[in-house]
Each structure stands twice: as C-alpha cells, then as structure tokens.
Amino acid sequence: MSDNCIIGRQPILDRNEHLYGYELLFRSTDVNAAIVQNATQATANVILNTLASFGIVELLGGRKGFINFELDMLMDEVLELLPQEHIVIELLESIKPLPGLAERCRELKEAGFLLALDDHQYSPDFNEIYEIVDIIKIDLFQTPLEELPGILELLRPYNCKLLAEKVETVELFKACHELGFDYFQGYYFARPDIIQKKKMNDDATTLLKLMRLLAEDASIVNIELAFRGSPALTYKLLMLVNSVAFGNRHKIQGVRHAISMTGRVQIKRWIQLALFAADGDDGFDHPLVDMAAARAGFMEQLAFVHPQLQYDEESPERAFMAGILSLMGNIYDISIEEMIANLNLNEEVASALLNRTGHYGQLLRVMEHLEELDMAAASAELTAMGINPNCMPNLQLRSFNWKKTN
Numbered sequence: 001m002s003d004n005c006i007i008g009r010q011p012i013l014d015r016n017e018h019l020y021g022y023e024l025l026f027r028s029t030d031v032n033a034a035i036v037q038n039a040t041q042a043t044a045n046v047i048l049n050t051l052a053s054f055g056i057v058e059l060l061g062g063r064k065g066f067i068n069f070e071l072d073m074l075m076d077e078v079l080e081l082l083p084q085e086h087i088v089i090e091l092l093e094s095i096k097p098l099p100g101l102a103e104r105c106r107e108l109k110e111a112g113f114l115l116a117l118d119d120h121q122y123s124p125d126f127n128e129i130y131e132i133v134d135i136i137k138i139d140l141f142q143t144p145l146e147e148l149p150g151i152l153e154l155l156r157p158y159n160c161k162l163l164a165e166k167v168e169t170v171e172l173f174k175a176c177h178e179l180g181f182d183y184f185q186g187y188y189f190a191r192p193d194i195i196q197k198k199k200m201n202d203d204a205t206t207l208l209k210l211m212r213l214l215a216e217d218a219s220i221v222n223i224e225l226a227f228r229g230s231p232a233l234t235y236k237l238l239m240l241v242n243s244v245a246f247g248n249r250h251k252i253q254g255v256r257h258a259i260s261m262t263g264r265v266q267i268k269r270w271i272q273l274a275l276f277a278a279d280g281d282d283g284f285d286h287p288l289v290d291m292a293a294a295r296a297g298f299m300e301q302l303a304f305v306h307p308q309l310q311y312d313e314e315s316p317e318r319a320f321m322a323g324i325l326s327l328m329g330n331i332y333d334i335s336i337e338e339m340i341a342n343l344n345l346n347e348e349v350a351s352a353l354l355n356r357t358g359h360y361g362q363l364l365r366v367m368e369h370l371e372e373l374d375m376a377a378a379s380a381e382l383t384a385m386g387i388n389p390n391c392m393p394n395l396q397l398r399s400f401n402w403k404k405t406n
C-alpha cells in the first residue's frame with residue numbers, strides 16, 4: 001500500500017456543541033490501492049510518518065485525535081511513539097476481552113493515552129475493560145434509539161464518558177443529549193433544517209458589507225467605521241483572530257491593529273469566517289467555522305497547482321472565498337443569488353456557488369468528495385483538471401497552516 005495518505009477528520013463535539021476532537025481516518029491517494037477503512041489497516045510506519053509530516057498541532061488544533069487500532073497494533077510497542085497528550089486510542093469492536101488485554105490497556109493509560117471502545121455494544125465480558133477506558137462510543141446505526149436508555153443504565157456505574165456516533169440529524173442530537181451522552185460524532189451541525197436557519201441580522205449584514213469593502217480595497221478608516229456600530233461584531237472578529245494569531249504571542253487589540261498585524265488578506269478571511277461563528281462561540285470551537293476554514297484552505301492550495309488558475313494571482317483568494325461561501329446556506333436563510341448580489345462576486349465564483357461549474361466549481365466538487373472520504377471520485381476530478389492526486393497530502397498539510405501565514 002502507498003504511504004501517500006490523506007487524512008479525514010470527523011468532528012467530535014461536546015455537550016455545548018464545541019469541538020472536542022476528531023476521529024482521524026486515513027485514505028490512500030493511490031486509487032488503485034485498497035481503500036483504507038481505518039488506520040489499523042495502514043502499517044505503523046504510515047500512521048507515524050503521516051502524523052509526523054502533518055504536525056499534530058496543526059492537524060488537531062490542540063484537540064484530541066481518535067485513531068482506530070486492531071489487537072495486533074494495540075499490543076505493538078511502536079504505538080507508544082505516538083504523542084500521548086493528543087491521541088485517543090480506539091479499540092475496534094472486533095477486539096475481544098482476551099487475557100492480557102486489560103493489562104495492556106492499563107499500560108497505555110499509565111503512558112498517558114486516553115482509551116475508547118469503538119462501536120461498542122454492552123457485554124458483561126468487558127466489565128474489567130469498562131473500569132479502565134475513558135470513553136465508550138455507541139454507533140446509532142447499530143443501536144436503535146429506543147434501546148439506548150437500557151444500555152446507558154448498564155454503563156453508568158462505570159467512570160467513563162459516553163459518545164454517540166453517527167449523529168446525522170438535529171433530532172438525534174437532541175435525543176442523545178437528553179439521554180446524557182457526553183460527546184457527539186457526526187455532521188448533524190452541517191445539515192440544519194430550513195426552519196432552523198437564521199435570518200441575516202445586523203451583524204451579518206455588516207459582515208457582508210465589510211467583505212465588499214475589502215474586495216474593493218477600501219481604506220482602513222472606512223473599514224473601521226463599518227465596525228464601530230457593532231461592538232459585538234468587533235468582539236466576534238477579534239476572538240477569531242486571537243484564537244490563532246501568531247501562536248498567541250501577540251493579542252490583537254482592535255480592528256486597525258488586526259489589519260496592520262495580519263494584513264488585509266487575512267482580515268478578509270477572518271471576516272468571512274466570522275459569519276459562521278454563533279453568538280458566544282470563541283474562535284474555532286464552532287464546528288462550522290472549523291469546517292469552512294478547512295474547506296477554504298484546501299481549495300486555496302489547489303488553486304496554486306491548478307493548470308488554469310495558478311498563473312492568476314487572485315485565484316487562490318477567490319478559491320478561498322468560494323469555499324467559505326459554499327457553506328453559508330447551512331446557517332442563514334439567504335439565497336445564493338442574494339448573497340452573490342450583496343457581495344458583487346466574481347462571475348466564476350458565482351457560477352461555482354450556483355451550479356458547481358467552472359474551475360472553482362471543480363474545486364468545490366473535489367472538497368465535497370474529500371469530506372465524504374470518497375477518494376476515487378476526488379482523484380477522478382483532480383485528474384480531469386490536470387492535477388496529480390498524489391500532491392494532495394502536501395497540499396492538505398499547507399491548508400492546515402493557512403491561519404499562521406500573512
């Protein structure tokens with residue numbers, strides 16, 4: 001199998017719907033290779049080399065990374081080379097409570113790892129393991145909602161957290177939240193029902209105005225004036241910028257300071273992301289902000305190597321904006337047409353958002369395939385536009401680092 005892997009990150013949220021961590025899933029960029037269903041089907045070298053090359057801090061943003069392991073790798077001492085403070089070891093459902101398993105789990109706990117049982121169904125045979133693990137994941141596709149109260153009653157005596165996996169609707173989230181689950185894994189937050197979408201309030205309208213001012217290269221004075229009427233909006237923007245600015249060495253004090261320290265291009269990006277930050281959310285703790293940032297950053301990097309876009313110095317910025325705006329409809333009750341009119345968008349970006357056509361539309365389709373971990377479809381799209389799919393891991397690494405660059 002190729003060592004050339006791309007990493008999928010499935011978000012895991014806490015009870016406040018803030019990001020707690022990600023399940024890390026590995027896929028080969030070689031479409032002729034067998035698809036990697038989980039990290040344990042890769043060799044230890046692939047896992048270690050991939051995590052080392054990406055940089056665990058950039059990949060996880062300081063959050064926890066959940067990785068699946070089969071029994072053979074769980075027992076392998078090479079596992080202990082992983083950064084314990086960042087990694088949650090998931091014991092796959094295929095692992096049985098055989099002699100030596102509890103002892104190995106204790107060793108890993110003592111080494112500093114958190115442990116989780118993946119796709120677990122209650123069994124008294126695991127009583128000793130329940131005393132050790134930190135998290136038990138319950139797959140909602142395998143366990144009907146009506147069976148959950150009885151299962152949770154059996155697990156509550158143990159000192160471990162409960163994680164609902166494959167939460168795909170708001171209704172499922174609410175039901176599991178009421179049952180007392182601690183963590184939630186799934187994309188329900190990105191698929192809100194139309195009645196839950198927010199109307200464009202004054203702050204959001206101001207953000208659209210700011211995006212247009214920046215696109216038109218307005219003066220800093222005019223940009224500051226647009227902010228002055230909304231202290232809450234200024235706070236939201238500064239929370240986003242401060243969440244990653246300069247490794248927190250320099251706190252941004254105000255709008256003018258933010259522009260001078262980070263540059264217009266970055267401020268434009270923070271303003272775009274601020275549209276996704278719900279009131280009270282701090283920086284990238286909001287899952288839609290994180291998802292939008294990841295999509296936009298990757299699209300920007302793809303524009304640098306796109307045969308038709310790489311010679312246009314404005315194309316990376318347009319690709320980034322297309323990535324951000326493509327998720328706007330997930331939270332606001334605003335049509336794509338209205339958004340395009342408000343922002344006076346470039347025609348190519350507009351066609352990408354409306355119909356997924358043109359060069360930027362191609363990049364959006366690639367991102368949607370990657371988010372679904374459909375490597376075959378993503379590779380086919382990239383090949384059709386003249387981009388070698390094997391460049392994706394390096395581009396993904398760069399995309400995770402965009403928040404650090406001016």
